[in-house]
Amino acid sequence: MVIDLDRCTGCEACVVACHAENNIATVGEDQAARARAMHWIRVERYYEGEFPNVKTKFMPVPCQQCGAAPCEPVCPTFASYHTIEGLNGQVYNRCIGTRYCANACPYNTRFFNFYNPVWDKPLDLQLNPDxxxxxEGIMEKCTFCVQRIKAGEVQAAAEKRLVKDGEIQPACVQSCPTQAMVFGDLSDPESEASRLARSNRATRLLDELGTFPKVTYLQRGSWHDNENA
Ligand code: SF4
Structure with missing residues (x-):
């Protein structure tokens, strides 16, 4: 996945779409105030400058699907594992909730499901059957909407063709009004995601830790810093 920080307006449509797609409960104001908010993707805010010339910058942070994921070797039940497609998978019915993985994740993108949400009627009808x-009691995390990836692969196989670039979109990518996020096959050098990942604006979050994140951030262009000059 590639996220263009120059395009992100911080609207959080990606966060809402992720909740709706992945049956993520909304924990409410009280729990959020106790630092127990639960999101598989969050939008971080950074402020630059002194009042009144403050600029706000946004950075959406989903699981980075690390190539060398620190969450995987620490899991005693192998609930956190690496798929052959390079995703960092999570097997919910293996998870016993030790939270070692969350402590090992430098990106803070794993969330402990600490309560059983109540899906009041008719809200239960909005749950995604896929x-x-x-x-409660397990770790949850972003899967790049693996259900959509699998559905796309099955559809392509049924039509006896390869998955087309851009055909599969996680909910966050699909919902972003500024198209700040691009999802694609990084093993295909011709995919849009691969092309953007080679941009001279490309950086990776905490890359120096050696986690080999698969999310590439395109840094804001320098013209933003001069726009009020
Ligand atoms: S939906 Fe797009 S523009 Fe809005 S916060 Fe998410 S990445 Fe940024």
Missing amino acids: VSVRS
């Missing part, structure tokens, strides 16, 4: 409804 995604499990998790119960």
Whole structure:
């Protein structure tokens, strides 16, 4: 995945779409105030400058699907594992909730499901049947909407063709009004995501840790810093 920080307006449509797609409960104001907010993707805010010339910058942070994911070797039940497609998978019914993985993740993108949400009627009808409804006591995380990836692969196989570039879109990518996020096959050098990942604006979050994140951030262009000059 490639996220263009120059395009992100911080609207959080990606966060809402992720909740809707992946049956993520909204924990409410009280729990959020106790630092127990639960999102598989969050939009971080950074402020630059002194009042009144303050600029706000946004950075959406989903699981970075690390190539060398620190969350994987620490899991005693192998619930956190690496798929052959390079995703950092999470097997919910193996997870016993030790939270070692969350402590090992430098990106803070794993969330402990600490309560059983109540899906009041008729809100239960909005649950996505392609995604499990998790119960308390397990770790949850972004999967790049693996259910959509699998559906795209099955559809392509049924039509006896390869998956087309851009055909599969995680909910966050699909919902972003500024198209700040691009999802694609990084093993295909011709894909849009690969092309953007080679941009001279490309950086990776905490790359120096050696986690080999698969999310590439395109830094804001320098013209932003001069726009009020
Ligand atoms: S939906 Fe797009 S523009 Fe809005 S916060 Fe997410 S990445 Fe940024």
